[in-house]
Amino acid sequence: MKIVKTFLFITFSPFFFPLISVATEPGxxxxxxxxxxxxxxxxxxxxxxxxxxxxxxxxxxxxxxPENLYGEFCRGKCKCTTEETCNPVKGCM
Structure with missing residues (x-):
């Protein structure tokens, strides 16, 4: 899996051995x-x-x-008129 951005964290243990971990950017x-x-x-x-x-x-x-939701991550909520239907991609049409 290709990771676009990474962050490198170096911490030191009581024995002075560096502990290295890589974290991906959220999202x-x-x-x-x-x-x-x-x-x-x-x-x-x-x-x-x-x-x-x-x-x-x-x-x-x-x-x-699901019904009455649309768009990216289904975050849009349709409030369609009686003549419209909720399209899962574009919303009320």
Missing amino acids: LGICKGKENICCDGYYEENGTCKVCPGGSYGKNCTQTC
Whole structure:
């Protein structure tokens, strides 16, 4: 899994042995403690975790947004008129 940004932390133990750990920047989609696994809401493409396209969510973006929700991470809430329907990608149409 390709990590775009990393931070290197060096601390010293009481025995003066440096302890080195690498942390990924939050939001890269790689689940903490699960090396090479994209979190829910992300999919893997060319070794990089990418955000699910609008209208989808879940592991590898396999699920469509629930009714009355739309967009990236299904964060949009539809408030459609009676003539409109909620599109999982674009909202009320």
